[in-house]
Amino acid sequence: MGSVGKDSAPEASVTSLRLLTLHREILVEQVKNTQCILDNLRINGYICNEDIEIIHRAATKADQVRKILELVQSKGEEACAYFIHILHEAYDAYIDLRPWFNTIQYMPADFVREIPVINTDPISKYIEKLRQELGRDTQFLTSYSQQEDTLLEELYTDTQMEMMNDKGESLGYLENLDEILGEQGVFNQQAETIFITGDAGVGKSVLLQKLQNLWSKRELNTETKFFFKFRCRMFSAFKDTDKISMKDLIFKYNCYPDGDPDSEVFNYILRFPQTVLFTFDGYDELQMDFDMDSVPEVVSPEESTHPLLVLMNLLCGKLLRGSCKILTARTGTDIQSRIIQKKVVLRGFSPDHLKKYMARHFPMQEQRAVVSVQLDASPHLCGLCSIPLFSWIIFKTFKHLQSVYDNFELPDSCITLTNVFLLLSEVFLGRKTKKQGLLKRSMSCTAGIFKAGLKMLTAFAKLALFGLEKGSFIYSLEEVMSCGLNEEDLQVGFLRPVSHYDACGGTTTFEFLHLTLQAFLAAFSLVLDSYITPEGILRFFAKCEYNKTSHLPCLSCFGRSSHPRDTDPFQTNEHFQFTNLFLCGLLCKSNAVLLEHIVPPVCLKKKRVALKSYLSTSVKTHLRDLPRYPSTDIEGNKVHVMPNFLWMLRCIFETNSEDVARLTAKGISADYIKLAYCNIYSADCSALNFVLHHHRKCLGVDLDNNNINDYGVKQLIPSFSKMTVVRFCVNQLTDSSTEVLSEELIKHKIVKVLGLYKNHITDVGAKHVAQIIEECPHLKTLKIGSNHITSVGARILAQSIQKSKSIYDVGMWGNSIGDEGADAFAEALKNHPSLTNLSLSANSISSHGGKSLARALKENSSLHIFWLIQNAISDDAASDLAEALRSNSALTHFIDLGCCNLNHYIGCEVQGRFYIGSQV
Numbered sequence: 001m002g003s004v005g006k007d008s009a010p011e012a013s014v015t016s017l018r019l020l021t022l023h024r025e026i027l028v029e030q031v032k033n034t035q036c037i038l039d040n041l042r043i044n045g046y047i048c049n050e051d052i053e054i055i056h057r058a059a060t061k062a063d064q065v066r067k068i069l070e071l072v073q074s075k076g077e078e079a080c081a082y083f084i085h086i087l088h089e090a091y092d093a094y095i096d097l098r099p100w101f102n103t104i105q106y107m108p109a110d111f112v113r114e115i116p117v118i119n120t121d122p123i124s125k126y127i128e129k130l131r132q133e134l135g136r137d138t139q140f141l142t143s144y145s146q147q148e149d150t151l152l153e154e155l156y157t158d159t160q161m162e163m164m165n166d167k168g169e170s171l172g173y174l175e176n177l178d179e180i181l182g183e184q185g186v187f188n189q190q191a192e193t194i195f196i197t198g199d200a201g202v203g204k205s206v207l208l209q210k211l212q213n214l215w216s217k218r219e220l221n222t223e224t225k226f227f228f229k230f231r232c233r234m235f236s237a238f239k240d241t242d243k244i245s246m247k248d249l250i251f252k253y254n255c256y257p258d259g260d261p262d263s264e265v266f267n268y269i270l271r272f273p274q275t276v277l278f279t280f281d282g283y284d285e286l287q288m289d290f291d292m293d294s295v296p297e298v299v300s301p302e303e304s305t306h307p308l309l310v311l312m313n314l315l316c317g318k319l320l321r322g323s324c325k326i327l328t329a330r331t332g333t334d335i336q337s338r339i340i341q342k343k344v345v346l347r348g349f350s351p352d353h354l355k356k357y358m359a360r361h362f363p364m365q366e367q368r369a370v371v372s373v374q375l376d377a378s379p380h381l382c383g384l385c386s387i388p389l390f391s392w393i394i395f396k397t398f399k400h401l402q403s404v405y406d407n408f409e410l411p412d413s414c415i416t417l418t419n420v421f422l423l424l425s426e427v428f429l430g431r432k433t434k435k436q437g438l439l440k441r442s443m444s445c446t447a448g449i450f451k452a453g454l455k456m457l458t459a460f461a462k463l464a465l466f467g468l469e470k471g472s473f474i475y476s477l478e479e480v481m482s483c484g485l486n487e488e489d490l491q492v493g494f495l496r497p498v499s500h501y502d503a504c505g506g507t508t509t510f511e512f513l514h515l516t517l518q519a520f521l522a523a524f525s526l527v528l529d530s531y532i533t534p535e536g537i538l539r540f541f542a543k544c545e546y547n548k549t550s551h552l553p554c555l556s557c558f559g560r561s562s563h564p565r566d567t568d569p570f571q572t573n574e575h576f577q578f579t580n581l582f583l584c585g586l587l588c589k590s591n592a593v594l595l596e597h598i599v600p601p602v603c604l605k606k607k608r609v610a611l612k613s614y615l616s617t618s619v620k621t622h623l624r625d626l627p628r629y630p631s632t633d634i635e636g637n638k639v640h641v642m643p644n645f646l647w648m649l650r651c652i653f654e655t656n657s658e659d660v661a662r663l664t665a666k667g668i669s670a671d672y673i674k675l676a677y678c679n680i681y682s683a684d685c686s687a688l689n690f691v692l693h694h695h696r697k698c699l700g701v702d703l704d705n706n707n708i709n710d711y712g713v714k715q716l717i718p719s720f721s722k723m724t725v726v727r728f729c730v731n732q733l734t735d736s737s738t739e740v741l742s743e744e745l746i747k748h749k750i751v752k753v754l755g756l757y758k759n760h761i762t763d764v765g766a767k768h769v770a771q772i773i774e775e776c777p778h779l780k781t782l783k784i785g786s787n788h789i790t791s792v793g794a795r796i797l798a799q800s801i802q803k804s805k806s807i808y809d810v811g812m813w814g815n816s817i818g819d820e821g822a823d824a825f826a827e828a829l830k831n832h833p834s835l836t837n838l839s840l841s842a843n844s845i846s847s848h849g850g851k852s853l854a855r856a857l858k859e860n861s862s863l864h865i866f867w868l869i870q871n872a873i874s875d876d877a878a879s880d881l882a883e884a885l886r887s888n889s890a891l892t893h894f895i896d897l898g899c900c901n902l903n904h905y906i907g908c909e910v911q912g913r914f915y916i917g918s919q920v
């Protein structure tokens, strides 16, 4: 017999049969779905088909429920108990009965537990269908060609995910994918959109694919019941006149709910929006070529309007408020922070991730060792590989070319991105060439492949340029064919069919494997096409001359005003930047050896001259117009570069023109160049070095808050002979970088400022830095806060500081030096000749350390500013410190924000010299 409720519960002794009588009213009111109940009762033999027919004859849902109740009650206690159990187990179908189950303190009897309940309600069925479809759609990573798809699981490797606040300051790194949806890094509780940005090819789409795949397998830690994925690109495929409602948008472009005549699925979504997660990939690829200023905001989920408006209203939370949205976009795409709940920036592979990724590509130990040796020899190549897309191309081409030639090695240290894409093209074009055993690779082999594939290459290049000029990433079959390509050409890998959910109109459409490949081929077209004049190749530079702010007009919360029809509708101009970059690479002298086989040399030369002349002029103008800052003693006069400068550096590096590099170096007439927050990644350091090593004078270089990592530091080695200020704060450096720094900076002995805070430096690195302090007589400032230095490293550093006569500013905050470290610094402070500014904040220093420091202060007469906030200094140590302050006349600022009774310092601040307490 079904027992309901616990013994102590009010309804404990009530039978299921009676319970149905007692609560008949609420059941009739709340049970909307009868099908699931009938299915289960029938499958388990409690009712038969005739019973179901009778029930279906009832005119209304409520009448049907009444009839079912009568029927199960007539069948006895067991049927009633099972009936209640169905309502309990088919969770989503009877979600409104959850409070009722709480009231009756439902506890199913053992026999009931054993009878299965199949969830046939439309909501559960739909969720299952969604999971299956998403699982199927996300199983493979798109590879070279359709036949070569790789399982996502086999190749997916974690990347670095940095959280940012609304001001663009780092909030640390996420540790796993679940945390994307978690509370970490949320800076705006009112907003609902998680914004993920990163450079082209850094893995935004793959990250979403991984999230979708995990969810489909129930491996994502989330309450999400509905997961809808979209690519923003598809919204550009709609016509001005197209209209759609949110409901249709969701179902049409994901999957339809089957057998849901009463729209239970959609009603559920509307009632529980917090169970819905949307992903919108590639916001930067949205194109808006019509004026939507006058279109009202959409708040009704069933109202049909332009799809873009539906998207915007979803993102703003005006439609389906409460649902979670993940939006991705390339770096530089801005959206007002008021719609962003949290921001994650993808930083690509760290050196460790790269090792893992390499192991996935090369499971065989010997092969892996070969690649590893070659990579280790080229920090620049490793830098390129930190972008997963480039890494993928490099490893894939490596594998392929190694299988064809017996002497293929990864290109040497000065490989450019253009060279990487040339290798990829060689592989694609070579697909049609028959293999004849292992050959020796030579320029004539490569030239032969390009010559043999020239017709196809020209056609793809033409298509790419055509798309870029008309602002299109998706091509119809007719467009593809009209460029002279045939079905067979589609197999080589440059193009891939667009997935079904992007389909606009049912016919097959195509896109380039990646936008960077389209840009590369477009640049190739500019070079190959003899009808394009030398000046004509420069057409895309004009579009990149200044960093345009994005134009998305429709909603005020996106902070954009009206968007005239004739302006560039894209969110970023990266596709043009890449085209220019590849143009520079293709026209560089070293590639002429290859290109002269397919382009008349005279024509090539004319185009190269035009490009070089353009670059020289624009670099000069750019540098002349940069904002300058007043000079300071250590840093001299400063110049802060503009975002476009990075692309200029990249272009100059691709051209491999020492002349332009020299000109640029000369143009940096300042003593100090500030490149902080420029989104510089490790491979860019080669470009920077290419210019800086031509700089005649010494120079301060501020690269704070970028993503240069250890590979970047290695690429800068030749420039350290010029650097007086070395600022690499917040850049993911490890002890391997400090090792390089100690070797290089000690060699040149000119460094004055060394900034390394917020990196991953340990006691090993502290030892390297200590050597720099001892050996570099001009070093005045050291910032090494927020690393992983303990008392061991602190002791070594403090000893070198004690010996140094030049150093006056040391920032050690946010390590964990503890009392022992404080003791060491106390020792260094005694009678130090030059140290005027010291921060030991947030270092787990307690009373013992506080007292040591107090004693040291009595003997020190150099220190002016001493930070000690966020330690664990107790009252008795505080009173010692207060006493030391009173007797020390050199100190002007002492900051201790508590952990102790501030009353101890009464009398200190009276002297008007100290900032003490929470007002700081």
Ligand SMILES: Nc1ncnc2c1ncn2[C@@H]1O[C@H](COP(=O)(O)OP(=O)(O)OP(=O)(O)O)[C@@H](O)[C@H]1O
Pocket: 141, 142, 155, 156, 157, 158, 159, 198, 199, 200, 201, 202, 203, 204, 205, 206, 207, 282, 329, 330, 388, 389, 390, 392, 514, 515, 516
């Ligand atoms: N986490 C990863 N693990 C393995 N491979 C990856 C990963 N992320 C990216 N890749 C590789 O890089 C390629 C490009 O990645 P993806 O398309 O996600 O870049 P993206 O940031 O979305 O670029 P874009 O902004 O240009 O669209 C993928 O096709 C895949 O081969």
